[in-house]
Amino acid sequence: MEENKKMCMALFSGSIDKLTGAGVVLSGAAADDMDIEVYVLLMGARAFIKGNENKMDGLSEYPELIDEFQASLKRLNVSTWVEFFTMAKELTNVKIKICGLAGKMWGGEKLEDFIGLADDIVGIGEYITAAQEADVHLFI
């Protein structure tokens, strides 16, 4: 059996546009059966705090277009970022790891402070190792 390709994603951003984009990319990688590790860094960790996952409160780019962005997602029946991440986990081996510092910045000290998608709280060294070993490395 051929070994699955590995993807390492650094999810630095926590705004809804970047989270949605990350979800689309994860879906494509999941369809290819890639082994995926997502390292949730500074701003990304805010979205993974329990109660924050459905906030649609910010765009990294063109923030004034938030209404148009949301309307387009609805019109095109695009899944939410949480749905994309959940589907990816159902389809392939996806581990979501929260940077310890990033979690603390938003009040997340323990794994139970984060939504169920989160698998672990880790240090930056683990991310660097994963990035070195991955076939595909993305920073979003």
Place this chain on the structure above:
Amino acid sequence: MTTEELQALTVNKSVDARGTACPGPLLAAKKAIGEINSGDIMEILSADEGTKRDIPKWCQKKKHEFLGILEEDSYTKLYLKKG
């Protein structure tokens, strides 16, 4: 395969992903492929332009045989045989 051959195929599973944009059809195909046996024929209905390129590439990578495309008025039917 020719249009006539594609039209004559006996489909084991049909996946209607016309209500979703990319990556919906690809995800729908990925989910459904697990529900059929090797050698079975699957049909994917998609109204997303990118699917016409994604599914053949995906078949190539996952060792399924891509059989072809039938164009309808506002959507596409794609056919594959599970490897």
